[in-house]
Amino acid sequence: MDAKAARGRSSNVQREDETMDLRRGPWTVDEDFTLINYITNHGEGRWNSLARAAGLKRTGKSCRLRWLNYLRPDVRRGNITLEEQLMILELHSRWGNRWSKIAQYLPGRTDNEIKNYWRTRVQKHAKQLKCDVNSKQFKDAMRYLWMPRLVERIQAAAAATTTTAPATTQNGTSSAGSTTSTITTNTHHHDHNLGVHKGQMALPPDFGVAKTTPSCTPENSSTAASSESYGTDQISQVSKFKDYYVNIPVNNNPSQDYFPIAGFQGQSLTSPAGNYFNTALDLQAMEQNNQWLEGGDTSDNLWNVEDTWFFHQQLHNTGI
DNA sequence: AAAGCACCCAACCGCATTACC
DNA sequence: GGGTAATGCGGTTGGGTGCTT
Numbered sequence: 001m002d003a004k005a006a007r008g009r010s011s012n013v014q015r016e017d018e019t020m021d022l023r024r025g026p027w028t029v030d031e032d033f034t035l036i037n038y039i040t041n042h043g044e045g046r047w048n049s050l051a052r053a054a055g056l057k058r059t060g061k062s063c064r065l066r067w068l069n070y071l072r073p074d075v076r077r078g079n080i081t082l083e084e085q086l087m088i089l090e091l092h093s094r095w096g097n098r099w100s101k102i103a104q105y106l107p108g109r110t111d112n113e114i115k116n117y118w119r120t121r122v123q124k125h126a127k128q129l130k131c132d133v134n135s136k137q138f139k140d141a142m143r144y145l146w147m148p149r150l151v152e153r154i155q156a157a158a159a160a161t162t163t164t165a166p167a168t169t170q171n172g173t174s175s176a177g178s179t180t181s182t183i184t185t186n187t188h189h190h191d192h193n194l195g196v197h198k199g200q201m202a203l204p205p206d207f208g209v210a211k212t213t214p215s216c217t218p219e220n221s222s223t224a225a226s227s228e229s230y231g232t233d234q235i236s237q238v239s240k241f242k243d244y245y246v247n248i249p250v251n252n253n254p255s256q257d258y259f260p261i262a263g264f265q266g267q268s269l270t271s272p273a274g275n276y277f278n279t280a281l282d283l284q285a286m287e288q289n290n291q292w293l294e295g296g297d298t299s300d301n302l303w304n305v306e307d308t309w310f311f312h313q314q315l316h317n318t319g320i
Numbered sequence: 321a322a323a324g325c326a327c328c329c330a331a332c333c334g335c336a337t338t339a340c341c
Numbered sequence: 342g343g344g345t346a347a348t349g350c351g352g353t354t355g356g357g358t359g360c361t362t
Binding site: 322323324325326327328329330331332333334335336337338339340341 | 343344345346347348349350351352353354355356357358359360361362
């Protein structure tokens with residue numbers, strides 16, 4: 001038994017595992033085949049007895065997890081598409097860490113996968129911005145910077161496919177999946193529970209951002225719908241952002257200037273808390289330190305330096 | 321080329337809820 | 342109604358892998 005297997009287990013469980021000679025850790029191909037074969041013939045459920053009957057030296061829990069997260073035929077694998085990213089951001093803003101609930105709206109995606117995406121991608125950005133992922137300022141940044149940009153990139157990809165194929169995203173990276181899955185409203189439910197066609201994402205009621213075409217504004221986004229968390233001042237503050245998005249053309253080069261803020265470069269900002277920082281220096285430091293702005297997973301490159309500046313400006317304006 | 325580091329993800333855990341006897 | 346088993350969920354973590362130095 002390896003160290004991982006022993007992690008955090010109670011002595012009782014460990015004794016049980018040892019007496020039953022249960023396996024732990026990564027699944028082998030043979031185990032996968034055995035599980036698939038058994039479920040194909042007998043169906044799923046009753047996982048403990050299933051594990052015994054199939055001859056697997058695994059707990060029922062382990063079998064269930066392996067099947068649901070990996071072996072199920074309808075499980076989708078591969079990169080999270082732009083539409084899926086947008087959906088995750090939107091649904092998380094509404095429900096928080098209700099991963100299974102969020103996963104219901106992304107057919108083929110598991111709660112585990114969405115949770116991993118959130119922790120590795122989204123929380124990484126929060127960390128880069130030196131703020132808490134649950135903080136209002138980061139949520140605002142997601143809503144007014146990240147999500148609108150996702151919408152624009154989705155639109156750009158869709159537009160590209162109408163004229164040429166195969167399509168690429170604005171930054172030239174593959175957009176596999178983003179043009180094949182479809183965001184649809186849930187006004188017509190065909191699935192038992194969620195109105196989900198295979199390969200399509202159903203939107204929950206009053207889903208905001210994806211409905212906004214071609215311009216995503218805070219007012220008609222879900223954020224406005226969920227404005228119970230915002231005061232009047234914040235709403236009016238938010239309305240100032242609208243102009244940024246209403247007339248912004250689809251930008252085919254996200255790395256280029258995105259917001260009309262060039263004139264602000266070099267301005268000094270003073271936060272309400274009295275923290276002083278020089279924008280130019282700050283941006284320079286970010287460019288040096290934040291590799292995710294330039295490289296890495298291109299699907300995450302929805303922020304650029306200007307976005308980050310904008311983010312900090314909002315901290316300033318909203319008195320955070 | 322090797323060591324160190326960061327990231328990603330599969331798999332685990334404990335706890336809560338539901339189903340069954 | 343109470344006890345137990347099964348299931349579901351969210352949080353956590355270690356190993357693999359690729360990148361950087």
